[in-house]
Amino acid sequence: MTLEELQTFCLIEIEKLLQNNGKSLKDYAGMPLPNVDLISAFSNSMVVREMQYDVSEMLAQHDDYFAQLTAEQESIYHAIISRVLNKEHxxxxxxGFGGTGKTFLYKTLSTKLRSERKIVINVASSGIASLLLPGGKTAHSMFNIPIELNEESVxxxxxxxxxxDLIRQADLIIWDEAPMxxxxxxxxxxxxxxxxxxxxSISNQNLPFGGKVIVLGGDFRQVLPVIPKASRAEIVMxxxxxxxxWxxxxxxxxxxxxxxxSVAQNSDMDELRLFSEWILQVGEGKCGTRIDDRVFVKIASELLIPITDDPITDIVSVIYPNLSENLNNSTYFQDRAIFAATIEIVEEINDHIVNLLPGEMKEYLSSDCICGTDANVDIDLNWINVEFLNQIKxxxxxxxxxxxxxxxxxxxxxxxxxxxxxxxxxRLIVHSLGRNVITADIVSGSNVGDRVFISRMNLIPSDSGLPFKFQRRQFPLLLCFxxxxxxxxxxxxxxxxLFLRRSVFSHGQLYVAISRVKYKKGLKILLCDENRPEDDLTENIVFTEVFNKIFGMFIYLL
Structure with missing residues (x-):
C-alpha cells in the first residue's frame, strides 16, 4: 500500500466516525479530504485489510519458500496457481501426515498471490491451526458458520x-485441518x-463453492468431527x-x-524414520493385536513409565521434573504437557500439580444463570437453582x-x-491474578512472549446436553499442566x-497423542487401564472405512 493509499484509507475511516456523530471532514478548515479517485477502492475495509501486505516483502518470501519446495509440493503449487491465474474454478x-509440509505449501501459495496484489483468505478449523497460517482466522468466524447445523444451513x-464482497474478490481460499x-x-x-x-455470473450457482478456488488440507488419521453420543457410522458419515x-x-x-x-546424524535419522513409520501404522490401524474385536497396540518398553501405587505422581515426576525450581523459567511449560482421554482425569492431574506449586491459591467463582430466551421453556424451573447450574461441567x-x-x-x-x-x-503462563483481570504471557503460537490481559466473559455452552441454555460469566481459562x-x-x-488410566475411545485419538512430539525421546506413556490384556498393550481405535473414501475420481501420488 502506497503512502497516498494509506492516507486515503485513514481519512475514509475518520470520515465514517465523524458522520456517525453528525460531522464531516469538510467542517474542519485545513483538514485534507480523501482522494476521490481512490475512494471506491477503499470503501470495503475488509478488502483493504486483506491487501495490507508489503508486495516486495511477499515476493522475497515467496522466492525463498519456492526454492525449498519438494517435487511433490511444487507439482501441487503449479496445479493450484494455474487455476487461479486462469480464473478457473x-x-x-x-x-498428508504431520511433517510433509502442508503449512509450508500454504505459505508459498499465499506469498505468491499476495505479491501480485491478489487476495488469499486463510482459515482453519481450530484456532491453534489458524495461528500457523499467514493472516489466518478460524473458518467459523470468517464465514459466519452456524453453531447448530443441518442439511439446509447457510x-x-x-x-x-x-x-x-471480500469473498467475491478472493482469488484463493485455504482451509486447514478440514477433516475435524x-x-x-x-x-x-x-x-x-x-x-x-x-x-x-449466474452460472456460478451450479459450480462447487460458486466457482471459487478452494484448497482444503488435513489428515484423516486425526480426530474426526466430534458428535456427542454418535455411532461409528454417524461419525464417518x-x-x-x-x-x-467430495x-x-x-x-x-x-x-x-x-x-x-532436518536431522544431521544418520543414527538419529534412522530412529526418527522408524518412529514416524510406527506413528503412521498406528494412525492407519495397520499394527496391533486383535483381541475380542478390539485392536491393541504394543508400546515399546523405552516409552513406558513404570507405575507404582500413585500413577499420577509417577507421570508428573517424569514430565515435570524439578517443578518448583523451574517456576521462573518461561520455557519450562512451553513445550511439555500431559494428555489424557477424558476431562475428569485431566482435572484430577491439574489439581494435583497446581497444589505442588508454591504461593497462594486464588479462586474465581462464576456467575451462572438461565438464558432469557429459555426462561419459560416447558420444564419445571424449581429444580434449576444456582447451585445446580454451578455444578454443570x-x-x-x-x-x-x-x-x-x-x-x-x-x-x-x-x-x-x-x-x-x-x-x-x-497456552499461557499466569503472571498476576487480579480481582477482575488475569495477566498472562503467551507461550504457544506465533505471539510467544506477548503479555496479555484476560477478563471475564459471558459464555454459553453449545453442547451441555441440557434441555435449556444457561450462561456462565467466568474467565475463559483452564489449567493445562x-x-x-x-x-x-x-x-x-x-x-x-500420555496418561491412559482410561484407553482412547474414538478414531484418531492415540495417533494424535503420540504424534504431538517430533522425536521419540520426547514421548512417555503410562498405562494403568485395568482392562488392558497385557501391561504393554493399549487399545487403538481406527475407523479404517474413512480412508477408503479419500481417493475417488482424482488421485495424485507424487
Whole structure:
C-alpha cells in the first residue's frame, strides 16, 4: 500500500466516525479530504485489510519458500496457481501426515498471490491451526458458520455486505485441518458461496463453492468431527469425504517427511524414520493385536513409565521434573504437557500439580444463570437453582470454580483476538491474578512472549446436553499442566506424557497423542487401564472405512 493509499484509507475511516456523530471532514478548515479517485477502492475495509501486505516483502518470501519446495509440493503449487491465474474454478484437498509440509505449501501459495496484489483468505478449523497460517482466522468466524447445523444451513453473510464482497474478490481460499469439521459446515459454505457468486455470473450457482478456488488440507488419521453420543457410522458419515462435494474434489497426497531431512546424524535419522513409520501404522490401524474385536497396540518398553501405587505422581515426576525450581523459567511449560482421554482425569492431574506449586491459591467463582430466551421453556424451573447450574461441567467450557496460582500454565477456551495470538487452544503462563483481570504471557503460537490481559466473559455452552441454555460469566481459562487428547490437536511439543488410566475411545485419538512430539525421546506413556490384556498393550481405535473414501475420481501420488 502506497503512502497516498494509506492516507486515503485513514481519512475514509475518520470520515465514517465523524458522520456517525453528525460531522464531516469538510467542517474542519485545513483538514485534507480523501482522494476521490481512490475512494471506491477503499470503501470495503475488509478488502483493504486483506491487501495490507508489503508486495516486495511477499515476493522475497515467496522466492525463498519456492526454492525449498519438494517435487511433490511444487507439482501441487503449479496445479493450484494455474487455476487461479486462469480464473478457473477448482476444489482441492492436500492430504498428508504431520511433517510433509502442508503449512509450508500454504505459505508459498499465499506469498505468491499476495505479491501480485491478489487476495488469499486463510482459515482453519481450530484456532491453534489458524495461528500457523499467514493472516489466518478460524473458518467459523470468517464465514459466519452456524453453531447448530443441518442439511439446509447457510452462513450468516448478507449478499451486499463487505464480507460478501471480500469473498467475491478472493482469488484463493485455504482451509486447514478440514477433516475435524462436520461436512454440514462445508455444505453450508458451499450453498452460501453459490448464492454470493451468482451475482457475478449466474452460472456460478451450479459450480462447487460458486466457482471459487478452494484448497482444503488435513489428515484423516486425526480426530474426526466430534458428535456427542454418535455411532461409528454417524461419525464417518459426518466427515467431509462423505459429502456430496467430495466427488468434485481433486486430492493431492504428500508423502515425503520433511522432518527426516532436518536431522544431521544418520543414527538419529534412522530412529526418527522408524518412529514416524510406527506413528503412521498406528494412525492407519495397520499394527496391533486383535483381541475380542478390539485392536491393541504394543508400546515399546523405552516409552513406558513404570507405575507404582500413585500413577499420577509417577507421570508428573517424569514430565515435570524439578517443578518448583523451574517456576521462573518461561520455557519450562512451553513445550511439555500431559494428555489424557477424558476431562475428569485431566482435572484430577491439574489439581494435583497446581497444589505442588508454591504461593497462594486464588479462586474465581462464576456467575451462572438461565438464558432469557429459555426462561419459560416447558420444564419445571424449581429444580434449576444456582447451585445446580454451578455444578454443570461441559467440554471446552470453564468450571464454576477456577483455582489458579502465579506461574501456572493455562489454556484459552475462546477466540478473543486471533490476530494477536489469543484463540481457542492458546497456552499461557499466569503472571498476576487480579480481582477482575488475569495477566498472562503467551507461550504457544506465533505471539510467544506477548503479555496479555484476560477478563471475564459471558459464555454459553453449545453442547451441555441440557434441555435449556444457561450462561456462565467466568474467565475463559483452564489449567493445562494436562489437557484432553482432542484439545491437543494442532499442538507441537517437545515433551509429552500420555496418561491412559482410561484407553482412547474414538478414531484418531492415540495417533494424535503420540504424534504431538517430533522425536521419540520426547514421548512417555503410562498405562494403568485395568482392562488392558497385557501391561504393554493399549487399545487403538481406527475407523479404517474413512480412508477408503479419500481417493475417488482424482488421485495424485507424487
Amino acid at each position: 477448482g476444489f482441492f484437498f492436500v492430504y 452462513c450468516r453473510i448478507r449478499v451486499n455486505s463487505q464480507k460478501a 469439521t462436520n461436512k454440514l459446515a462445508f455444505e453450508a459454505v458451499d450453498r452460501t458461496f453459490r448464492d454470493l457468486m451468482k451475482v457475478t 459426518a466427515s467431509i469425504n462423505s459429502s456430496y462435494l 466427488k468434485h474434489c481433486e486430492v493431492f497426497n504428500l508423502t515425503r517427511n520433511m522432518r527426516l531431512e 461441559c467440554s471446552g467450557f470453564p468450571n464454576h470454580s477456577l483455582k489458579l496460582k502465579v506461574g501456572a500454565p493455562v489454556i484459552l477456551l475462546r477466540n478473543i483476538d486471533p490476530a494477536g495470538g489469543l484463540c481457542n487452544g492458546t 494436562a489437557m484432553t487428547i482432542n484439545k491437543s490437536q494442532g499442538q507441537t511439543l517437545s515433551t509429552v506424557g
